[in-house]
Amino acid sequence: MTNYDEENTVFNGHYEVEVIIDRPVAGVWTQYLDIGSWVTSHDIENVYGTPGTVGSITRVSFKKAKEMDMPPTHHHYCKIVEMEREKYYLLKTYSEKGGSYGVNLTAFDDAKFSSCNGKTKIVFSVYLEMVAESIANETDPINLDVSRDGMIQNLENLKRICERNLPSCIENES
């Protein structure tokens, strides 16, 4: 092993998903900040700081963790590390001390907002590292399909809520 090789207990993953919401960015942004309203895959509880502000930390519990027979602890943390209104929202995700779901995880989850013709595009990127002894023994390649599928579903929830509840650009103008 060289002085730069990662241990075989490390898994690196990255994915990107996007959604286009037929509503102006101002309303979408406000709805996005109310994470609990559209993230249905996890229970979310604010544990530090003022919710929705930089520095605040939420405890995020994957609802299906028990059903999927994941090792404890069944929660991780998300900290808002940076945001720029209607443009950018960056979370750092990390596990409970000692691990979450059987791994030590750290990730940056970045959501970029752009606006075009009264519509909002959100590109959500995850850069993730997982560390666990079990990773070294995995025979099947690890993938992030569950996480990616969950996020696609969550963004679809956001789209549905926004398009149902927020006025469209045309309605705003009239």
Add this chain to the structure above:
Amino acid sequence: MTYEAPNRPRSAITFVALLVLASCQAACISPRIDAEVGNNAQPQFVTFDQLLHIHFTLEYPIAQVWPYVIGIESWIKANPIESIAGVRGETGEIIKISVLTNDNKKHEYFAEVIQVLPRQKLVMKYLPVKSTSGVIEGLYGYDVYELEEINGITQVSFQTYQEYGTSKMSGEEFRAIMELGMEASEKRWLEEYIPTLRALLRTDLN
């Protein structure tokens, strides 16, 4: 609000332990959260998130700019950067960054190219710090370069997401040092790196 002891089954926590945990919560919510928020009256691991977003445009097509994204050492010159393993510009390439500190010690950091979408995106992951001779004991993060060409002009977005960690100083001291470093880094991008890149692109045309 209650918190479980990290990674321990609830049944294993004794009543006394619960009392201790409860009394501890006001000052230290969870050891992992403390690392994040810098509650470190006692020496312990603290983290600092270094986040940098640099967006700029280059009056050149993407085909001309891309080689500089996979060869950053030609214009990012504050610290020596070398490609030491793997294939240049491909997933798996290993890059070494040598940093000379004020006390003349050399620290080496490594990064691996983990995603390449030719002429669109390159992602590098910083590899774990193995030597702990310096203040930095933990480094986790990514550099992301994204390119988009509009009418022959390339929009470049550079973002870095890095978590640094140490147990060698207080959260406040660490933050102060790292914030200075972050300001210096942003300044370098604007005053050194981007002008150097522009000059190289101009030279290419000649």
